[in-house]
Amino acid sequence: MLVRGLENRQAGFRRWNRFGGTPMTLAVTLTIEQLSELVREQLRTELERVKLSGLKEVLTLSEAAEFLDRHPKKVMELVRAKHLPAHYISEREPRFKRAELLGWLDTLPSLPKEE
Numbered sequence: 001m002l003v004r005g006l007e008n009r010q011a012g013f014r015r016w017n018r019f020g021g022t023p024m025t026l027a028v029t030l031t032i033e034q035l036s037e038l039v040r041e042q043l044r045t046e047l048e049r050v051k052l053s054g055l056k057e058v059l060t061l062s063e064a065a066e067f068l069d070r071h072p073k074k075v076m077e078l079v080r081a082k083h084l085p086a087h088y089i090s091e092r093e094p095r096f097k098r099a100e101l102l103g104w105l106d107t108l109p110s111l112p113k114e115e
Helices: 002-018 030-052 062-069 072-080 098-107
Strands: 094-097
Touching: 062 072, 062 094, 062 098, 094 098
Parallel strands: none
Antiparallel strands: none
């Protein structure tokens, strides 16, 4: 409920600003309970979006390799070298959390090294 109220105010501000209104900063004061409700509602919305998109949170080796656009052998090399996080449900079956793979990608340099 609180999120919808804020979204409605933001939409009204965007409509007003689009027609030549003066840009301004908006400060909002929330109680801890309101902030907590806002975070819970946003989290529920995001989880629902992920569920509807059909994205799996835990990936097999072949799915992780496809996600990273690499051969499964290369992915296993990275796991064995402790560069890529993996979780084992058995000795030979690594699983990968999508969020951890994305986090790992964020640690890589944005540009290839120049030689």
